[in-house]
Amino acid sequence: MKQRVLFLFFLLSSLSAGAQTITYDTIRVSPNDERNIHRDRPVNVKPAGKPLGRGNVSAGKQPATFDKSKLRFGADLGLSISNNYTNLGFGPQIGYQFNQYFMAGAGIRYYYNKSRTYDYEIKSNLLGANLFGYAYPLSFIALFVQPEINYIWSNLKPRRDMDLNSYKDDGVVPSLVIGAGFRLGRSHVTLNYDLVQDDKSPHPDGLYLGVSAFF
Numbered sequence: 001m002k003q004r005v006l007f008l009f010f011l012l013s014s015l016s017a018g019a020q021t022i023t024y025d026t027i028r029v030s031p032n033d034e035r036n037i038h039r040d041r042p043v044n045v046k047p048a049g050k051p052l053g054r055g056n057v058s059a060g061k062q063p064a065t066f067d068k069s070k071l072r073f074g075a076d077l078g079l080s081i082s083n084n085y086t087n088l089g090f091g092p093q094i095g096y097q098f099n100q101y102f103m104a105g106a107g108i109r110y111y112y113n114k115s116r117t118y119d120y121e122i123k124s125n126l127l128g129a130n131l132f133g134y135a136y137p138l139s140f141i142a143l144f145v146q147p148e149i150n151y152i153w154s155n156l157k158p159r160r161d162m163d164l165n166s167y168k169d170d171g172v173v174p175s176l177v178i179g180a181g182f183r184l185g186r187s188h189v190t191l192n193y194d195l196v197q198d199d200k201s202p203h204p205d206g207l208y209l210g211v212s213a214f215f
Helices: 002-021
Strands: 071-081 085-101 104-115 118-135 141-158 167-184 186-194 208-213
Touching: 071 104, 071 208, 085 118, 141 186, 167 208
Parallel strands: none
Antiparallel strands: 071 085, 085 104, 104 118, 118 141, 141 167, 167 186, 186 208
């Protein structure tokens, strides 16, 4: 009887010690092995995409993009007819309204001029290109600058039976026009002045009135 009790005691002690050391994942297998009970558990999962930072566009201000709605189209028109003077001109202009304070652009133009003096009949042609900029310190005030380059060729013929010769004249004529005035919607009325004052400049001497419109 005593031996049976001792035997049961040792048996229970062995079972108790074995139960304390039993684990459910003691076999080392590959992470993809079907026997690995942890293979479906995400390990070191990193969020998709790059973290937001100074170099990430979505973390800061979006970059400036071209907006077609800010394009402005205008025309430089010239029409003046009298008995001794004819002036016809056309020049498409295109600008971009960067913001409420500034617009800039470029254009080309062609002018034909015919005039008469007592001795000569003068016919002139002008082909030019220009850049321009408008600044608006106030919503109704416009400041204007326009550098341009023009090529002018002219023919002079005597009008009467006099001892005068016909001759031709051509050349490149630069201009730098500045102005200030009022802004009326998308139109401008400015008082302008050509700083270069070349003898062949297509612009009048001194101050002159300028009108432009963009749509």
